[in-house]
Amino acid sequence: MPIRIPAQLPAKEILEQENIFVMEEERAVSQDIRPLNILILNLMPEKQKTEAHLLRYLGNTPIQVNVSFLKMTTHDSKNTSKYHLDTFYKPFSEIKEKRFDGMIITGSPVEHLPFEEVDYWEELQDIMNWSKENVTSTLHICWGAQAALYHHYGINKHELPQKCFGIFEHEVLQPNENLVRGFDDYFLAPHSRYTDISYEEIANHPELQILAHSDKAGIFLMGSKDGKNIMATGHLEYSATTLAEEYHRDHQRGIQTQLPENYFPNDDPKETPLHRWKSHCSLLFSNWLNYYVYQTTPYEWD
Numbered sequence: 097m098p099i100r101i102p103a104q105l106p107a108k109e110i111l112e113q114e115n116i117f118v119m120e121e122e123r124a125v126s127q128d129i130r131p132l133n134i135l136i137l138n139l140m141p142e143k144q145k146t147e148a149h150l151l152r153y154l155g156n157t158p159i160q161v162n163v164s165f166l167k168m169t170t171h172d173s174k175n176t177s178k179y180h181l182d183t184f185y186k187p188f189s190e191i192k193e194k195r196f197d198g199m200i201i202t203g204s205p206v207e208h209l210p211f212e213e214v215d216y217w218e219e220l221q222d223i224m225n226w227s228k229e230n231v232t233s234t235l236h237i238c239w240g241a242q243a244a245l246y247h248h249y250g251i252n253k254h255e256l257p258q259k260c261f262g263i264f265e266h267e268v269l270q271p272n273e274n275l276v277r278g279f280d281d282y283f284l285a286p287h288s289r290y291t292d293i294s295y296e297e298i299a300n301h302p303e304l305q306i307l308a309h310s311d312k313a314g315i316f317l318m319g320s321k322d323g324k325n326i327m328a329t330g331h332l333e334y335s336a337t338t339l340a341e342e343y344h345r346d347h348q349r350g351i352q353t354q355l356p357e358n359y360f361p362n363d364d365p366k367e368t369p370l371h372r373w374k375s376h377c378s379l380l381f382s383n384w385l386n387y388y389v390y391q392t393t394p395y396e397w398d
């Protein structure tokens with residue numbers, strides 16, 4: 097089945113070039129298996145890139161996935177046009193009476209700030225509170241994961257001595273959990289962050305479990321034991337060149353970020369990096385959609 101997204105969303109062209117079958121919102125579908133309704137709260141500054149990153153994997157499922165995009169009303173976006181947000185994104189006031197089978201809360205480059213200094217923090221807290229009753233399972237990425245750990249479980253982030261930047265190897269710690277079903281014992285994933293969370297605090301929290309960990313990059317994947325909240329500290333959804341773009345951006349700005357570890361062939365930033373994590377990204381998204389969303393969500397919400 098295809099992925100169903102707002103008509104004219106620019107990511108559509110990219111996805112179609114990759115042979116991902118996309119259906120525009122206007123086209124009706126009737127079938128016994130009802131489509132899954134997924135809400136994306138896109139907090140990344142380069143929203144169009146992130147739309148393509150996520151839709152690529154949400155589109156790889158036998159179940160139709162209806163995607164809606166949520167925007168913050170308490171934040172004026174610097175890097176995304178008002179036209180794009182007004183055309184493709186809805187404010188919380190328009191969706192809060194609805195229920196969603198799944199939600200994704202993305203990363204955001206605000207990790208240097210205490211949560212309370214992020215201008216949309218209160219609105220985000222309202223959305224996270226609303227999700228307890230109105231969303232079956234939420235997948236949080238990078239800063240979104242840190243925000244969920246702080247808001248739902250009282251676990252704060254801390255600064256790292258240097259940016260955690262590169263492609264790191266992770267060990268699956270709970271191979272029987274459905275979220276990592278089919279994963280190899282060890283897998284690669286990109287990280288790009290200046291902050292981290294404490295292994296001990298997560299391991300000792302009665303509601304949480306750690307699913308995948310790296311000796312170098314720390315925890316990659318964890319979740320609440322009830323499957324309601326999944327947190328990924330890295331960016332499996334990143335394309336092959338995203339870390340290179342971040343690296344070159346910083347160097348052009350005079351910020352001497354270290355070379356991303358285990359990334360450029362021969363550690364040469366002029367060479368083109370290979371995409372060595374996409375099969376596990378596909379697996380993570382399809383496991384989440386299958387087990388935590390489709391098999392858990394009510395067929396009809398009361």
Ligand SMILES: CC(=O)SCCNC(=O)CCNC(=O)[C@H](O)C(C)(C)COP(=O)(O)OP(=O)(O)OC[C@H]1O[C@@H](n2cnc3c(N)ncnc32)[C@H](O)[C@@H]1OP(=O)(O)O
Pocket residue numbers: 139140141142171172173174175176202203204205206207209213214215216237238239240288289290342345
């Ligand atoms: C830790 C993670 O989750 S990783 C994910 C973040 N990484 C990325 O997004 C990589 C791509 N990003 C980038 O390359 C850069 O952020 C750029 C080039 C797009 C923007 O660079 P700058 O304009 O210098 O960034 P600046 O630091 O001013 O702001 C970045 C974003 O943080 C937002 N921001 C800054 N301060 C605040 C604040 N107090 N409250 C809320 N948002 C804030 C900005 O508004 C902007 O987001 P927006 O476009 O959605 O409005």
Ligand SMILES: N[C@@H](CCO)C(=O)O
Pocket residue numbers: 204205206207288289290342
């Ligand atoms: N991934 C981010 C880290 C900033 O929070 C970047 O380098 O843009």
